[in-house]
Amino acid sequence: MPPSPWHILGCGAMGRLYAAQLSRAGIHVVLLPRQAPTAKLLDIEITGLSHSRHTLPWEPPGATGPIHQLLVFTKAYDVAPALAGIGHRLGANSRVILMANGMGYAQQLHPRLPTLRPAFGTSTQGAHRGSGAQVQHAGHGATRLGMPGVPKAPDWFAPLEQALPDCRWESDINSALWRKLAINCAINPLTALHHCLNGELAARPALAQQVRALCAEISTVGAAAGQQAALAGLQEQVFAVIHATAGNRSSMLQDLSSGRRTEVSYINGFLVQQARQHGIAAPLNQALLQAITAKEAAIT
Known part of the structure; x- marks a missing residue:
């Protein structure tokens, strides 16, 4: 049975940059854009510090079916409502990694998704949207992921560590x-x-x-x-x-x-x-x- 895809919620510059990096490493990626694109597949062109082109599948906000692995790149104020919108697709074993800037948004999740136990991440990579499908890769950087109370990296982390540049598990993510x-x-x-x-x-x-x-x-x-x-x-x-x-x-x-x-x-x-x-x-x-x-x- 093939591994479950990594869904990406939040298709701005950073979400698209990470989607491209995962896809380039051979990981199946499915995008969850806020508004449905007109095409059946979504194009991403990375320029700047790295160069690659990708054509990736996407699913509309109202799609059904379980999401087993999810990276969230929304703005901090959108984390809770965006996840609530796909809450019907998340199960007790869904792996959810929150990559938003700042702190405090996780507390807003509990009333809506009380059983969710997310991981958290930080990134020092830089990216901004260009015209059309272009994303400007503006800064190399590190990715740090972790879960409170989980000092050692779980098995599911290994593909991300191999696919993303300078990606490590943080024993103390807080x-x-x-x-x-x-x-x-x-x-x-x-x-x-x-x-x-x-x-x-x-x-x-x-x-x-x-x-x-x-x-x-x-x-x-x-x-x-x-x-x-x-x-x-x-x-x-x-x-x-x-x-x-x-x-x-x-x-x-x-x-x-x-x-x-x-x-x-x-x-x-x-x-x-x-x-x-x-x-x-x-x-x-x-x-x-x-x-x-x-x-x-x-x-x-």
């Missing part, structure tokens, strides 16, 4: 999620507000100073939340990411530029919630949350 959250808190909103590439946060002294101040505040909140070890050396990590992705446009900048809602509520907003929970002030993150929210209100 720490990895916190590290990614902290880096996003320090980079994404500043690039969105100043409409600049990541590299400008280091090249412009005033912005670099804001990054350093943000890192200090984020580290304080993280320590109160029990994540001091996860955020050790945060400032160095943040500037390393800024230099490594100097030519990239953050997802938050891309969203604002395209008139879309951002994930700031699940990034800086989550950090502000954690600060309040532990009785700590986080004025810098609060100010960024308010500024991005105001920009969203003006364009949406």
Whole structure:
């Protein structure tokens, strides 16, 4: 019996990039686009740092039949409603990996899908949509997957580890999620507000100073939340990411530029919630949350 396909929910740039990488490795991929395409198959053309073309099957939102393996690349605010929409296709043994930015969205899942026990992932790969079927592969990076309470990689992880570049199992996925959250808190909103590439946060002294101040505040909140070890050396990590992705446009900048809602509520907003929970002030993150929210209100 052939292995079950990996379904991909969320067919934006990152979902399509991962679909192409899995397909290139010989893994059967089925896309779950929000709106049904006009063609029977969906074309993907990867350009930029890697090049490949793929023609992949897709299923409409109302399709039936079980989904055994699922990667979710929706925006954080769409995770719960999108999964609820296909909840009839998910069983107790379905493998679901949530790859959204930020934190806090998993708690919104439980009332809708109380038996779901998802895995979580982070990615430092970069991609953005081009014209037509094109996806620009804009940044090499790592993929880290894991499940709370599962320190060793399960058998189903092996094909993903072989297919995806620099893909590893995280024994403590919560720490990895916190590290990614902290880096996003320090980079994404500043690039969105100043409409600049990541590299400008280091090249412009005033912005670099804001990054350093943000890192200090984020580290304080993280320590109160029990994540001091996860955020050790945060400032160095943040500037390393800024230099490594100097030519990239953050997802938050891309969203604002395209008139879309951002994930700031699940990034800086989550950090502000954690600060309040532990009785700590986080004025810098609060100010960024308010500024991005105001920009969203003006364009949406």
